[in-house]
Amino acid sequence: MSRGGGRGHVRVRTARGRTAQSTRWLERQLNDPYVRRAKAEGYRSRAAYKLTELDEKFGFLKGARRVVDLGVAPGGWTQVVRRVLPKAAVVGIDLLPVDPIEGATLLQMDFMDDAAPDKLIEALGGMPDLILSDMAANTVGHPQTDALRTMALVETAFDFALKTLAPGGDFVAKVFAGGADSALIAEMKRAFATVKHAKPPASRKGSVEWYVVAQGFKGRSEPASEPEQEQQ
Numbered sequence: 465m466s467r468g469g470g471r472g473h474v475r476v477r478t479a480r481g482r483t484a485q486s487t488r489w490l491e492r493q494l495n496d497p498y499v500r501r502a503k504a505e506g507y508r509s510r511a512a513y514k515l516t517e518l519d520e521k522f523g524f525l526k527g528a529r530r531v532v533d534l535g536v537a538p539g540g541w542t543q544v545v546r547r548v549l550p551k552a553a554v555v556g557i558d559l560l561p562v563d564p565i566e567g568a569t570l571l572q573m574d575f576m577d578d579a580a581p582d583k584l585i586e587a588l589g590g591m592p593d594l595i596l597s598d599m600a601a602n603t604v605g606h607p608q609t610d611a612l613r614t615m616a617l618v619e620t621a622f623d624f625a626l627k628t629l630a631p632g633g634d635f636v637a638k639v640f641a642g643g644a645d646s647a648l649i650a651e652m653k654r655a656f657a658t659v660k661h662a663k664p665p666a667s668r669k670g671s672v673e674w675y676v677v678a679q680g681f682k683g684r685s686e687p688a689s690e691p692e693q694e695q696q
């Protein structure tokens with residue numbers, strides 16, 4: 465590793481056993497101001513700043529009392545929520561184990577598992593007023609497949625929001641390639657007062673990652689009552 469290129473830029477020499485791709489990744493990490501800032505400010509991931517920047521723009525954290533963090537590992541978003549909302553109940557879920565975060569309940573399980581919604585609500589102790597999803601499927605390197613797999617996660621997260629969110633609540637989710645598909649967006653627009661897309665500055669320019677921010681959940685309409693049987 466050497467310093468070159470001015471302004472403290474760190475250059476990484478390709479070492480034996482290190483691929484060109486991992487050398488590029490290491491160099492990018494070492495020169496990323498968000499990675500440095502996360503280290504200095506005690507955040508586990510640079511992703512923490514994506515949530516902070518989205519919140520600066522949309523203000524969904526203010527007033528939230530019960531928060532769900534889908535795809536929580538390694539925990540940057542939940543750390544932000546805990547710092548901004550020290551009194552809120554926070555429950556996170558991930559396939560991966562997450563080191564404890566004071567004041568948060570962390571479940572290690574697949575969100576796509578049928579049992580996950582009940583487990584989340586049980587751990588939260590009531591209806592969430594903010595559902596965050598930074599879930600991303602492991603990429604297979606085939607852009608369409610990767611986008612489809614992430615869309616399936618977004619759709620399931622949106623379905624969870626429709627079933628559990630408190631009226632007036634907000635839903636924030638990572639989507640790929642400029643946005644969610646138009647049918648999903650249309651459904652979101654029916655269910656929320658506003659639906660916007662944003663790419664926070666901390667989201668790398670080269671990545672296809674965007675976020676959809678849906679605010680002001682209109683609530684569930686009461687299930688239609690059974691029509692009365694006509695007496696014969």
Ligand SMILES: C[S@@+](CC[C@H](N)C(=O)[O-])C[C@H]1O[C@@H](n2cnc3c(N)ncnc32)[C@H](O)[C@@H]1O
Pocket residue numbers: 508509511512534535536537538539540541542557558559560573574575576598599600601602617
């Ligand atoms: C980009 S990371 C989240 C980073 C996190 N927001 C932070 O600030 O540290 C995406 C996470 O989604 C998780 N994930 C993907 N599919 C999942 C699923 N089906 N159930 C639960 N978590 C999932 C991955 O394991 C991964 O940890």
